[in-house]
Amino acid sequence: MPQTVFAPWDDPAEKPLIQFKGVTKRFGDFTAIDNIDLDIYAREFFALLGPSGCGKTTLMRMLAGFETPTEGKILLSGQDIGPVPPNQRAVNMMFQSYALFPHLTIWDNIAFGLRREGRDKAAIEARVEEMLKLTRLAKFAKRKPHQISGGQRQRVALARSLAKAPKLLLLDEPLGALDRKLREETQFELMDIQEKTGTTFVIVTHDQEEAMTVASRVAVMDEGKLMQVSTPDAIYEAPSSVYVADFIGDVNIIEGKAHQTGTKLQIDWAEGQPALSATTTKNFDLGQTCYMAIRPEKIAISADRPSGANVLQGEILDIAYLGNISTYHVKLPTGHVIKAQQANTRRISRREFTWEDKVWISWTDTAAVVLAQ
């Protein structure tokens, strides 16, 4: 049975739910959002990822209607939403602070949006009960926001946002205040709810793991610009720039000069060292500066010299023990420090390497991505 992959962005016939067209937002002479073009499709779980201050919240607030673009247009289902005030947009924003109404009970918080629509009492009641059930909050319906825990508050905010079944739900760092374990649980809960309700989610986060876990696609931002928009695996395995590679996960970057023959690439990276080899589909000029990006988990570490495309010797400088894996910092004679990861399949007492051991590191010619910038 063929499984259909959810990838509307690859289908030219698919119409995006949201379109940013050349959107720029300036505060005074500070450019917070710099000429962004972006399509987001219905039923997507879209993550905006980037360092603090890169413009994620601003982008969302423009979608919600709390900020207007200085230049460009935002379309929702093909309609320019520029002139539509926030309360008339089929968009709901869940705030980083949750913004629960402190004077209302959980029940009334969830009913707030429904009441504004003027639905009849029975319909409101049914919908609120449904939301309480979905977010497992039925027991707390009569409490006020200050009488429940942070995780529960977060679920109330979610229930309140979902109650009106918005076309688009914006979540601004919704899990920021939760501790790690609760955050992971909630991530799966969010994905589950997103699947059940079919709502399009746009989530802001500065936690790359979170983005990778929940998102159908991730946009990596920097200083108001989109650096890359792609699926989580593509962002991780085929980053388009050193910035993205470095931002998502751990990476070793080796700078060198390119010598390309077809898809094979030789990289001169240090005096008196054999060139490193990699494969690429991009074209590099002879002698062009390039950057080899290799994830630590793709570098093998061994006591004896292995055979392979890229083999280097070094000395263990540091070991970061993370429980399930260890990251070895290996110092090469050239001064480069390369991180190599190994799963800790044995107990500590029987581990192979320790500080100052001479070791070999190696990776295949397809393990690295070569980037021009």
Added chain:
Amino acid sequence: MTPRLRAWALSAPALFLVALFLGLPVLSTLATTFGDPKGPFAQYAAFFDSRFRMTVLWRTMEVAVITTTISVIVGFMTAWVVAKSPARIKSLLIIAAVFPLLTGVVVRSFAWLIILGKNGILNDTLLWLGLISEPLSMLYTQFSVTIAMVYLFVPLMILTLVGVLEAIPQDLTEAAASLGATPAAAFRQVVLPMAVPGLIVGSVLVFTGSFTSYATPQLLGGERQMMMGTFLYQRAMVTFDWVGASTIAAVMVVVTLTTVLVMSKLARRLNPVAG
């Protein structure tokens, strides 16, 4: 020293001062009111029997209630504008609002004498506009007392409410908008309920302040618009009826204390983040 003991020790000097200079005088004042040879409550019976004294009490209540009501409305609207303005304009507006507080009560009441007098600014203007043919007598009326009192207490209300309104996170009104609330609905459903405790605090301040005021009714109400404060002064300093004055003081204390207690109970009940 236990933390409890230390807290007591730290507050001892203040407690001592309050006991000596507030507690004792109030108690001894109250004590004199019960010393009448005709029985402990004779003074109070006389007070509540006297048409004149009751008129003064009701007038004072009325002026205080009207002043409070107008101050709440005017103060809330002004505070809203101040709280919503950009930071730089905000501090200018707050200074403007507080400025009258920096001049004395007497000076501010005198200003109203100049405005409301027979040949005052207001009468001159109305005559010049042809709206009236002869000067109105506005001084020494309940109107003149109330208007001066409102002027006196609005800044207090503004200051109280600006703090309260600023403490309502913008997120909340935005969340309301995002959930489909029009600006008016967001105001009614979110801002107003959250401002209730502040409104109560402000009202208590203005009510007790105007109920017990002396200088303004003295200058703008005179003998004709006697209020509890001026009445008390007259009894004590003009007729030297100390027991009568103490009785008036006792009635004032009871009214203000009752207001404070009832309102703080109400505030607790209406507190948005309570039970």
